[in-house]
Amino acid sequence: MNAVVAPVANAGCVDAPVLYERGQREVFCGLTGIVWLHRKIQDAFFLVVGSRTCAHLLQSAAGVMIFAEPRFATAVIEERDLAGLADANSELDRVVTRLIERRPDIRLLFLVGSCPSEVIKLDLDRAATRLSQSFAPRVRIRAWSGSGLDTTFTQGEDACLAALVPDMPATEADAPPSLLVVGALAEVVEDQMARLFAEIGIERVRFFPPRRSDDLPPVGPGTRLLLAQPFLAETARLLEKRGATRLTAPFPLGVEGTAGWFGAAARAFGVDEARFDAAIAPRAERARTALARHRERLAGKSLFFFPDSQLEVPLARFAARELGMRLVEVGTPYLHRGHLAAELALLPPGTMLSEGQNVDNQLDRCRAAQPDLTVCGLGLANPLEAEGLATKWSIELLFTPVHGFEQAADLAELFARPLVRRSRLKV
């Protein structure tokens, strides 16, 4: 498979030292995931059980969806003592009952926990079981937490998908091997990927999460698991517990990552090499051509990642190897060495890696380095811009289709845009 760059053991940054940081964090919470998950699972409703702060966060993060049929809401739980918990449960039952009566289109209702102490006292898993019994089979009710305590904003997706794994049917005992792509992807990307899998001859391919909540893919010992996102540690663990085998691959970001990702599936399914190359090579070539103009602008520029989305390592690999950027620091909230093995092998040796957050230390290092571009959370972007640094909001990488060959140039453009804007402002 000439189109694939196979990762080499002990290469790149596989054994590189990592700076562990613990301290103050500047990140969004897991509720943010609702913004892209509600578009993906089209008959699901997300009921956040939280405070007014949670309602405000959702409203502002999801403000762009004002024209869409709302599929999320916040049940505001006011402060109450333990004696008031019974009331809180009956209030929740009342809110859910009214919602389901008003909205017959809802097939799956998520109770999404948050971090205020009065919500933590509520057992939402138990509430989901109780309410599910009342509304079965018409509506399934599941719970997950989007709490901002010790989590990052992408972990909301992990928690949501993990809550669905027990509902996935088991594969038939004699079922042939099948491929399960895990991680929410834009529909256009999913369709492109499905076409390409069919072209190389992998026919039994399912995507998780599905577009309809009653279309959950089966899982079992014949399932080969291909992660599309690097922040799904718990979901992957539960799927592996149900017998699935995870394929080691880079993530499908950029030309090289996408080729490596398809290559891992092709190897697992014994795809003929010539057939693979015939399908992949022209797409890879087109994508390389499309991103060349961004490479011209970005080559040699320095890049600093604050820990935020957990996409940092694959993005750094793409920026360094395909855009020629110089990595100053690659900070990530969690460095899952297993899931990132193929990525770490492709990172330039000597890359400075940091895990966790101590925002003051990282700001000091960033200011000292004066990188040409800084990828960070929204809360840090404005102050850094005010100090004269060009920034890119990491959350944009979740809201924009960036996976796959066809999107590689768009991904490059996301890095180039802040520099273009700055150069225009200077004129």
Ligand code: SF4
């Ligand atoms: S879950 Fe916690 S961090 Fe997130 S909006 Fe609600 S209160 Fe804030």
